[in-house]
Amino acid sequence: MTERLNYFKASPKAVQAMLALEEETQALSIPLVLRELVKMRVSQINGCAYCLNMHAPDARGAGLSQQKLDVLAAWRESPVFDARERAALGWAEALTRIEATGAPDADYATLTDAFTPKECVDLTLVIIAINGWNRFAVGFRALHPLRADAA
Secondary structure (H helix, E strand, C coil), X not given: CCCCCCHHHHCHHHHHHHHHHHHHHHCCCCCHHHHHHHHHHHHHHHCCHHHHHHHHHHHHHHCCCHHHHHHHHHHHXXXXXXXXXXXXXXXXXXXXXXXXXXXXXXXXXXXXXXXXXXXXXXXXXXXHHHHHHHHHHHHCCCCCCCCCCCC
């Protein structure tokens, strides 16, 4: 794969706006471990190697178990996720695939059973932000760096 362009250099103001949004998501009511779980799942759906490479170590560092990371793509079939994680993952998938899902009432009901209204909005912003980053990285073919453990 060849990088198409460096979007950080091409439009620093646009990237600064995204970075400001990302910074705001860090101060929201959603715990870091849940934010990282959602970022991983959305990045899996969007096929974003750059963001998966970035967020896997962050997720582990936040306390997400390796088992959860291992089965994340099949979270509906795994008993390892709790009700809040399931609600967040369902909402993340519904919004990421909104053209196909229309953000179904069932996913929304599950979300509102597990989260307060403020948390629903905050989680939605986290989902919006990672989808934006995925579109930059996938669209412009951002290349992730190789880590020392890449054997």
